[in-house]
Amino acid sequence: MTVLLLLMGHALASGLPPWPQAGDTVPGECASTLGVTQGSLINPLLVNDGGLARCSFIAEPLSSYAHLLTIENHARQVRSLYELDVSALKTERDFWREQADRNMPWHSQPWFIAVTMSALVTGSIVAYDWGTGGS
Numbered sequence: 001m002t003v004l005l006l007l008m009g010h011a012l013a014s015g016l017p018p019w020p021q022a023g024d025t026v027p028g029e030c031a032s033t034l035g036v037t038q039g040s041l042i043n044p045l046l047v048n049d050g051g052l053a054r055c056s057f058i059a060e061p062l063s064s065y066a067h068l069l070t071i072e073n074h075a076r077q078v079r080s081l082y083e084l085d086v087s088a089l090k091t092e093r094d095f096w097r098e099q100a101d102r103n104m105p106w107h108s109q110p111w112f113i114a115v116t117m118s119a120l121v122t123g124s125i126v127a128y129d130w131g132t133g134g135s
Contacts, residue, residue: 030055
C-alpha cells in the first residue's frame with residue numbers, strides 16, 4: 001500500500017504519464033463496440049445468418065464495468081485521504097520544527113555549532129603547523 005502511494009506521489013510530482021495509445025488491430029476482430037441486450041437479436045455485424053460469429057469479441061458482463069467504476073471511485077477516495085494526511089503531516093512537522101527551533105538554546109543552534117567547529121579545526125591546524133615549525 002505504501003509503495004502504491006509513493007508511486008502515485010512520484011507520478012503526480014513528475015506530471016501525468018502520456019495517454020496510452022491503442023495497440024494494433026488483431027486479425028478478425030470486430031470493427032466497433034456493439035451492445036448486446038438480453039432477449040434481443042444479436043446484431044448482424046456480430047453473427048451471420050448461420051449463427052456463426054463474423055468477428056472476434058469479448059462479451060463483458062455489465063456488473064464488471066460497475067465494479068471497475070467502484071474501484072475508480074475508491075482510488076479517488078484513497079487519493080483524497082492521502083492528500084489530507086500529507087497536508088496534516090506537513091502542518092504537524094512545521095509546528096514541531098518551529099517549537100524545536102524556539103526552545104533550542106543559542107549554543108545548540110546549527111550556525112553556532114558550525115562556527116565553533118570551524119574555529120576549533122582551524123585553530124588545531126594552525127597550532128599543529130606552528131608547533132612543528134611550519135614546513
